[in-house]
Amino acid sequence: MQTIDPAEFEKRVKRITAIFSQIAEHSDKQALIRCPYKNRHSQCTAKFGCRFKRPSGVDSELPICTSDDQLDYRSAWESKPESVNAMRAQLRGRACG
Ligand code: SF4
Missing domain, CATH: 1.20.5 (Single alpha-helices involved in coiled-coils or other helix-helix interfaces)
Structure with missing residues (x-):
């Protein structure tokens, strides 16, 4: 051995x-600068809307991400923080009650 x-x-x-x-x-x-939904082929895998998302032109392919990876990508997402907080509070209420 x-x-x-x-x-x-x-x-x-x-x-x-x-x-x-x-x-x-x-x-x-x-x-900090590259969106976690952007794959190595610069395609978007997110299931939500984003201003950087463009159709690939091919139905079977994922949309193209046009972000230059130089921005804080989180501002591109169409989220409403106030809605998230309201839902979070609502869910907490259900869990406790
Ligand atoms: S299009 Fe938007 S959500 Fe999709 S990978 Fe690019 S920055 Fe992320």
Whole structure:
């Protein structure tokens, strides 16, 4: 049976940790400007309206996202914060009563 050199194991764990840390840092930065509904083909996977969404021209394909990823994408979504808060309060009322 082959044994693992503890020093080599530690070295590899540190290397893997460094790699995943860099990926996580990049993801955190990108999440601030890139919409989570935009796939790698710049297609929109959201089921709600958005001013950046354009038809692809092909029925079987997802709509195209025209966002340049330089804006806070959350302002593009057609949400009504006051409605969300009202619904949240309503649901809490049901849960308690
Ligand atoms: S069209 Fe709007 S919701 Fe869809 S991926 Fe682009 S920014 Fe996101």
